[in-house]
Amino acid sequence: MGSKWRKAKLALGLNLCLYVPKTLEDPSSLSRRSDDTVSLSPVMVPRPTTPIPSSSGLRLPRSISKSSSKKTCAICLTAMKAGQGHAIFTAECSHSFHFHCITTSVKHGNPICPVCRAKWNEVPLQSHNAKSKSSVKPRDDAWMTIPPRRSSQNQSSSRPDGLRPVSSIFNTEPAVFNDDDPLEHQDRPAESSKAGVSGKLEVKTYPEVSEVARSVSFKDFAVLINLKAPAASNSSSSSSRAPVDLVTVLDVSGSMAGTKLALLKRAMGFVIQNLGPFDRLSVISFSSTARRNFPLRLMTETGKQEALQAVNALVSNGGTNIAEGLKKGAKVLIDRRFKNSVSSIVLLSDGQDTYTMTSPTSGGSRGTDYKTLLPKEINGNRIPVHAFGFGADHDASLMHSIAENSGGTFSFIESETVIQDAFAQCIGGLLSVVVQELCVKVECVHPVLRIGSVKAGSYRFDSGPDSRTGCIGVGDLYAEEERNFLVNLDIPIVDGVSDPMSVLKVRCIYKDPMTKETVDLSTSGEVKILRPIAIGERRPVVSIEVDRQRIRLRAAEVISEARVLAERGDLTEAVSVLETCRGILTASVSGRAGDPLCVSLCAELKETQERMASRQVYEASGRAYVLAGLSSHSWQRATARGDMSDTTTMSYQTQSMVDMVNLSQTMNFGKPLASANSSSNSTPIPSAQRRLRQALTFPARPRPR
Known part of the structure; x- marks a missing residue:
């Protein structure tokens, strides 16, 4: 039977997502998935069909789309709809039934799916259902928590591959998430702490002009502070970089069904594959409620295969409860017993929150503000949330606010075919952190000087009591990442001042994530x-570096101003403001010189104009595109925008991000295309690694046009 079913799946073209190796679970259960789960044949054979490219991504077979739309209980043959007082049970084979129907069906010890005849590891208990009826009426679209079946302690150890059964990992959720894998740093090579970073943080300063006459005052005299993080080690080993604790919070509501969930699983497979054995991953999914699908585990080869199994089991249904997903994701990091050097949450959603959160721009009165619902660790900028808004229906304002408040970035994924590339860019940065807890301290040297303002974007600037000192909290930097801050001073008229005049002193303090040592740097002398x-009569020459940063800040301010106008409904004025700014940038010194940053900013302004052409266009993509751009400029960090094909996406990309995106775009998922036809004398791959690569092999995916 199993062989016939596998052949039928191949004929229907169901090979859309992640392949789970034959060793992961009972072979008889590998063919029990619905259209939006991860399901590939357990035998690596040539696939006769591939998904059909379309403007929105992959197109599921027509027969599958029709069958998945039938919301009918296979037992009582009546419709399963929310609001009719019936709880819905979704089995591990992904078929759904009325809860009271399926408990009646299995109460005599028959744990078999009535649809596909799959044998279940967990069954709904009649006693549990009866208790629920006597106490609280279950929600129509909520996930039902099924008590795990008791098994012997030797069950996992009896597996020949050493993997634990899926039921022992994913179906139980403790009250406290302190079951994270212990860190194995003691097994890391002794030289890894020295090989992780090439050099130290570079600090450069540029005054706006090199000289000011004694008899002239200069208001808002700008001093540029340029920081550049050191390069990462050339070694490809994960032991040569800071390890990561990554929690992915994924939307699996009903709107994610079909191709969206299939491509999300593909992207998660790419993330899993590129994490190292010292990194840890946890998977949280949310719809009407939230669930921890996978605990915080080390991404050893066994951990990766079990993570793939958890992703494979995701099923789409229900509403969209972003707050619950985030709270559970933060709980994983709060309750953990051990902590890796780098921690982050990746949030993806394609819809509007239908439960507890209120959009900052919606004006709605239902629920409370999301800030009061999220843990203090997120609000306190200690757990950055990198949010990804997916498609035209997500709440871009809400997702941007979550990212902004937590110290993370907001990205807009317009085309579902680039989910993987967007994730690749994000983890390319997270896997290359070389500076942590960076604080930039500034101090006026001359006694008459005061700090007027600091242009630091979303980074916090704390001014001293006398306005002569201050500190910019920068936080983490990726390898080769740059930051630019403008410190504005008021230069007064002075008499009897020696020539030259000391203006500013800059000092940087940060932690090396590999050695845990504190590094204290000062600039070479004073500004x-x-x-x-x-x-x-000669005119002072303005520093080109200062001019470039003023242009960047001006463009970001204008885009923000245009957004405010667009939200008010004045799209004509918004477009006019953007057009005027384009003219100013083109006529600037940097614009006339063809500076790449200026060219990129002009292209972004033009793209923003086009996305404000009408109210319909702005609602569909303009708002999200603008907010992703503002997030990028305020944090000076790359974000995904649109289909990631324009130059504006590359503004703040580091080499690590570029390399990871290139890998995403050129891999036949799990194996580079170039190596697919490599000669036979290449280095043999260990058997466990070969199994993982086979588990991550896909047909070539369509590229956005």
């Missing part, structure tokens, strides 16, 4: 300017 008695 100085000349104060001659007179300059004459």
Whole structure:
């Protein structure tokens, strides 16, 4: 029977998502998945069909789409709809039934699916159902928690591959998430702490002009502070970088059914494959409620295969409860017993929150503000949430606010075919953190100087009591990532000042994530300017570096202003403001010189204009595109925008991000295309690694046009 079913699946073209190796579970259960689960044949054979490219991604077979739309209980043959007082049970084979119907069916010890005849590891208990009826009426679309079947302690150890049964990992959820894998740093190579980072943080300063006459005052005199993180080690080993604790919070509501969930699983497979054995991953899914599908586990080869199994089991249904998903994701990091150097949450959703959160721009009165619902660790910028808004129906304002408040970035995934590329860019950064807890301290040197303002975007600036000192909290930096801050000073008229005049002193303090040591850096000397008695008729030359950053800040301010106008409904004025700014940038010194940053900003302004052409276009994609751009500029960090094909996405990309995106775009998922036809004398792959690569092999996916 199993062989015939596998052949039928191949004929229907169901090979859309992740392949789970034959060793992961009972072979008789590998063919029990619905259209939006991860299901590939357990035998690696040539696939006669591939998904059909379309403008929105992959197209599921017509027969499957029709069957998945039938919301009928296979036992009582009546409709399963929310609001009719019936709880819905979704079995591990992904078929759904009325809860009271299926408990009646299995109460005599018959744990068999009535539809596909799959043997279940867990069954709904009649006593549990009866108790629920006597106490609380279950929600129509809520996930039912099924008590795990008791088994012997030797069950996992009897597996020849050493993997634990899926029921022992994913179906139980403790009250406290302190079951995370212990860290294995003691097994890391002794030289890894020295090989992780090439050099130290580079600090450069640029005064706006090199000289100011003594008899002239200069208001908002700008001093640029340029920071560049050191490069990562050339070694490809994960032991040469800071390990990561990554929690993915994934939307599996009903709107994610079909191709969306299939491609999300593909993207998660890419993430899992590129994590190292010292990294840890946890998977949280949410719809009407939230569930921890996979605990925080080390991504050893066994951990990766079990993570794939957890992703494979995701099924779409229900509403969208973003707050519950985030709370559970944060709980994983709060309750953990051990902590890796880098921690982050990745959030993806394609819809509007239908439960507890209120959008910052919706004006709705239902529920409370999301900030009061999320743990303090998120609000306190200690757990960055990198949010990904997917498609035209997500709440971009809400997702942007979550990311902004937590210190993370907001990305807009317009085309479902680039989910994997967007995730690749994000983890390319997270897997290359070389600086942590960076604080930039500034101090005025001359006694008459005061700090007027600091242009630091979303980074917090704390000014001293006398406005002569201050600190910019930068946090983490990825390898080769840059930050630019403008410190504005008021240069007064002075008499008897020696020439030159000391203006500003910069000091950087940060932690090396590999060695855990604190590094204290000062600039080479102080920032100085000349104060001659007179300059004459010659005009001071403005620093090109300062000019470029002023242009960048000006463009970001105009985009923000245009967004405010667009939200008010004045799209005509918004487009006009953007057009005026484009003219100013083109006429600037950087624009006339063809500076790449200026060219990129002009292209972004033009794209923003086009996405504000009408109210319909703005609602569908303009708002999300603008917010992703503002997130990128405020944090000076790359975000995904649109289909990731334009130059604006590349503004803040690091080499690690570029390499990971290139890998995503050129891999036949799990194996580079170039190596697929490599010669036979290549280095043999260990058997466990070979099984993992086979588990991650897919047909080539369509690229966005």
